[in-house]
Amino acid sequence: MQWCRFLLTSLLLSGVVLPPLVEAASPSIGGITPRGVQRGMQAVVLFNGVRLSDAQQVVTYQPGLSVAKLEVVNDNQVKATLQIAPDCPLGGHALRLRTATGISELRTLWVGPYPIVEEKESNSDFASPQKVPLNVTVHGVVTNEDVDYFAVELKKGQRLSVEVEGMRLGTTFFDPYIAILDSKRFELASSDDTPLHLQDGHCSIVAPEDGTYIVQIRETSYGGNGSCVYRLHIGSFPRPAMAYPAGGRVNEEIEVRFLGDPTGDLKQKFKLPVTPNPDFAVFPQDAGGIAPSGNRFRVSDFPNVLEVAPNQNHAQATVGTLPCAFNGIISQPGEADHFRFTAKKGQVYDFRCHARRLGSPLDPVMTLFAFNGGGLVANDDSGGPDSYFRYTIPNDGEYVLQITDHLRKGGPNYVYRVEVTPVQPSMTLSVPYAVQFSQERQVVTVPKGNRNAVLLSVARSDFGGEVQLNFEQLPQQMTWASEPIAANMTIVPVVLEAAADAPTAGTLANIVGKHADPKVNIPSRFVQSAQLVYGPPNNTVYWQKSVDRLAVAVGEPAPFRVSIVEPKVPLVQNGSMQLKIVAERQAGFKGPITVQPLYNPPGIGSAGAVTIPADQNEVFLPMNAAPNAQVR
Numbered sequence: 001m002q003w004c005r006f007l008l009t010s011l012l013l014s015g016v017v018l019p020p021l022v023e024a025a026s027p028s029i030g031g032i033t034p035r036g037v038q039r040g041m042q043a044v045v046l047f048n049g050v051r052l053s054d055a056q057q058v059v060t061y062q063p064g065l066s067v068a069k070l071e072v073v074n075d076n077q078v079k080a081t082l083q084i085a086p087d088c089p090l091g092g093h094a095l096r097l098r099t100a101t102g103i104s105e106l107r108t109l110w111v112g113p114y115p116i117v118e119e120k121e122s123n124s125d126f127a128s129p130q131k132v133p134l135n136v137t138v139h140g141v142v143t144n145e146d147v148d149y150f151a152v153e154l155k156k157g158q159r160l161s162v163e164v165e166g167m168r169l170g171t172t173f174f175d176p177y178i179a180i181l182d183s184k185r186f187e188l189a190s191s192d193d194t195p196l197h198l199q200d201g202h203c204s205i206v207a208p209e210d211g212t213y214i215v216q217i218r219e220t221s222y223g224g225n226g227s228c229v230y231r232l233h234i235g236s237f238p239r240p241a242m243a244y245p246a247g248g249r250v251n252e253e254i255e256v257r258f259l260g261d262p263t264g265d266l267k268q269k270f271k272l273p274v275t276p277n278p279d280f281a282v283f284p285q286d287a288g289g290i291a292p293s294g295n296r297f298r299v300s301d302f303p304n305v306l307e308v309a310p311n312q313n314h315a316q317a318t319v320g321t322l323p324c325a326f327n328g329i330i331s332q333p334g335e336a337d338h339f340r341f342t343a344k345k346g347q348v349y350d351f352r353c354h355a356r357r358l359g360s361p362l363d364p365v366m367t368l369f370a371f372n373g374g375g376l377v378a379n380d381d382s383g384g385p386d387s388y389f390r391y392t393i394p395n396d397g398e399y400v401l402q403i404t405d406h407l408r409k410g411g412p413n414y415v416y417r418v419e420v421t422p423v424q425p426s427m428t429l430s431v432p433y434a435v436q437f438s439q440e441r442q443v444v445t446v447p448k449g450n451r452n453a454v455l456l457s458v459a460r461s462d463f464g465g466e467v468q469l470n471f472e473q474l475p476q477q478m479t480w481a482s483e484p485i486a487a488n489m490t491i492v493p494v495v496l497e498a499a500a501d502a503p504t505a506g507t508l509a510n511i512v513g514k515h516a517d518p519k520v521n522i523p524s525r526f527v528q529s530a531q532l533v534y535g536p537p538n539n540t541v542y543w544q545k546s547v548d549r550l551a552v553a554v555g556e557p558a559p560f561r562v563s564i565v566e567p568k569v570p571l572v573q574n575g576s577m578q579l580k581i582v583a584e585r586q587a588g589f590k591g592p593i594t595v596q597p598l599y600n601p602p603g604i605g606s607a608g609a610v611t612i613p614a615d616q617n618e619v620f621l622p623m624n625a626a627p628n629a630q631v632r
Contacts, residue, residue: 025555026102026445027051032095034139035169036110036231040086042068045109047078047097054100057506061547064088064111065095084111090283091293092168094530094547096443098506101555103443106530108170108545110231112137112292123148126185129214134160135235135289142176142217142224150215152234154207159263159288161239162191162215163202165231167543170532172227175199177220183212192220196241196295196359199542204239206262237289238266243282245306245327246358246417247298248272254304258284258295259329260413272299279546296358298417300325311338314372314400322349323421326401330362330414336404340371341420343393348423351401355416356385362414363406371398380406390423425463427513427524431550432457432491437531437539443551446478447558449500453598454550456482457491458513466516469494473509475554477502484516493599498554506553526550559589571604574627578620583612590615597621603629 029049037043047055053075058067065088069081078097092108119140123130129149132138140148154160166176178201179190191201207213215234218224241260248254251274258266261284270282281294305320307328317340320326326339343349355362366387367378376399382388385406393399403416432455434441446452458467467485469492474480477499485492513524526548533543565580583593593612600606603626612619 025051026443027055027097027099027104029097029104029107031171032107032109034116035171035229036112036116036137036139036165037082037084038116038137039064039084039088039090039111039113042081042083045080045082046073047080047104048076049097049104050076051101052076052078052097052099055097056100056504057098058082059096059098059103059506059508059551061094061508061549062089065093065109090290091281092170092545094545096551098551098553100504102445103506103551103553105439106442106545106547108532110165110169112231112233113290114233114235114292119148123150125149126181126214126216132234135237136233137292138230138232138234140217140230140232141226142174142219142228142230143226144224145222146224147216147218147222150217150232150234151212152215154211154213156207156209158207159204159236159238159261160207160213160215161202161204161233161235161237161288161291163197163233163239163292164200164217165233165293166228167199167533168197169229169231170543170545171229172225173533173535173542174224174228174230175220176201176228176230177216177218178203178232179216180205181214181216182208183214185214188213194241194359195356195361197293202239204262233292235289237291238263238284238286239291240266240284240295241413242358242360242415243284243295243297244329244415245304245325246296246354246360246415247300247304247325247327247419249303250274250276250299250301256282256297259415270297276300298325298354298358298419300419300421302419302421305339307337307339312336314338314340314369317400323419326403326418326420328403328416329412330403330405330410330416331412333405333410334408335410336402339401339403339418340398341401342398344396345393347393348390349393350388350390350421350423351379351418352388352421353386353403353416353418355414358415358417360413360415361409361411362416363409364416365404365406366418367402369400369402371400423462425522426461427463427467427522428459428461429469429511429513429524429526430457430459431455431528437534437541439530442528442530443553444496445553445555446496446498447555448498448502448504450558450561451495451497453493453495455491455493455599456485456511458485459490463515463520463522465520467513468516470512470514471496471509472512473507473549474552475502475505475507478552478554485513489602491599496552500557502554504554504556506551508549509552510549557586559586560584560593562593562595571623571625573625573629573631576622576624579606579623580618580620581610581612582618585617595619595621601630 055078064085071079097104114137117136129151166174189203191203240258283294317338328337353364379387379389471480482494511526529546531544534541561584571577596609606623
């Protein structure tokens with residue numbers, strides 16, 4: 001009976017009544033201004049939105065940002081004084097605002113290395129640009145048909161790099177265009193979209209002579225509006241397009257060669273993390289400064305094999321030992337690189353190419369051959385431009401992997417990395433989207449003395465069976481309960497409950513999945529992606545921010561609590577039931593309460609919503625079971 005009570009409560013009720021109430025009281029953040037700060041400095045940022053008057057905490061996911069002071073301006077604005085550490089990671093930081101009653105949506109704040117200069121109108125005429133020094137970050141906005149110009153002074157042979165953060169800011173659909181012009185208005189370099197930064201561009205030149213050079217920014221189609229804000233980095237810093245090799249082995253020191261800078265290749269050594277990190281990047285730096293954003297870089301458990309030219313056929317193929325990562329560059333149009341290895345019959349390997357996802361212009365095609373024989377398997381795109389296949393070795397012997405570009409293109413930046421590894425089971429946990437392009441139900445607030453629930457899903461890769469969950473770093477005096485995720489299911493509700501005297505606080509909870517068999521060790525990770533910018537065609541997601549923990553908070557008490565009256569008989573297959581739900585109201589609360597099922601097990605149906613009328617305390621939720629509903 002205790003199990004039955006828990007099952008009904010978790011599956012049908014504890015997350016179904018409170019969420020609309022909690023979300024109605026939770027803060028909502030429309031934006032953060034300014035959109036970026038300089039590391040090593042103190043900065044004041046404004047959180048703008050609604051229901052902010054009881055703000056208590058800025059929730060950060062990465063180190064390097066601390067709150068020196070938090071002030072409520074009014075119900076629509078909160079002022080935070082942030083201290084940005086000198087070693088704060090560069091790039092976009094995920095932030096949320098927690099109030100006494102909830103947690104806001106995820107928004108981003110960008111951290112850069114350079115002092116900030118505000119755009120000053122009018123700078124929309126080429127003849128009267130805004131003068132700025134080198135190595136600054138300009139904060140500006142592009143309105144409709146607006147073109148902004150900035151002037152810098154250069155010496156002959158000096159590098160000028162320009163990089164924009166526009167779409168990446170996650171504010172609105174904004175496709176910026178940038179260009180570098182000389183004083184006679186001749187265009188020396190320009191950029192719209194780039195493989196490295198997608199809709200955000202970057203370009204660099206070496207000054208052909210002493211003089212004034214003009215940096216231009218506009219919307220690519222001369223559109224724009226008050227929401228099209230940008231951070232424009234202008235300086236002498238290096239801005240290469242790619243790093244080679246594009247990855248390395250965990251915990252090793254590796255020398256990286258940066259490609260695509262107009263001053264030539266740049267070599268730099270980096271110490272890699274002790275564990276694989278999907279968000280790792282390397283930042284090129286020299287006497288001219290540091291690039292404001294890094295080059296994406298794979299970190300894995302396998303050694304590198306670098307191509308040795310020439311390797312244009314089977315006989316010339318670079319030799320490696322599996323498992324490993326093959327690294328190379330399709331440096332010329334029509335080029336095809338080859339790698340040779342030995343394998344045994346029955347071995348199963350994943351061949352996964354990393355190119356476009358790391359910022360390379362390469363559209364890779366992989367083909368596996370028997371050495372000096374015919375093709376065995378090939379792949380072009382696999383869920384994107386990068387290629388992947390799994391192959392079971394048919395015979396002991398030697399094999400050759402060929403990599404080329406789909407359109408037979410090539411160039412000095414056409415870098416690739418192919419990781420050839422044994423099949424490795426893994427699991428990814430996430431909170432399913434309640435509404436597409438919305439952050440609804442992506443955080444959990446539990447009122448004191450009450451319950452709330454969250455759905456968790458598991459994506460199993462190369463294994464089956466039951467998965468058990470564990471929540472770590474929950475707020476004080478909060479507990480959780482859940483059934484294991486059954487072998488034939490991918491989703492389970494998790495009930496969280498806060499004690500009546502739990503302190504109002506928030507944490508980032510770490511969620512871990514484990515195979516039900518303790519002898520089976522399968523790595524798991526939690527991933528949550530906030531879709532920040534989407535648009536045509538077909539609501540394509542152009543920018544999103546992913547985090548690795550779930551924001552959970554204890555909030556102030558809610559004006560009611562609900563319970564299920566335990567049924568004395570089961571819901572039978574092909575049968576129905578009226579499930580009684582009872583509300584306990586706080587003094588003074590007499591309004592209606594809407595009950596919406598968060599989750600029904602497969603084969604179970606229920607009403608989409610029922611309402612406890614005002615001044616009443618109970619309602620019946622109609623339920624039914626299909627003839628083949630699972631018995632449990």
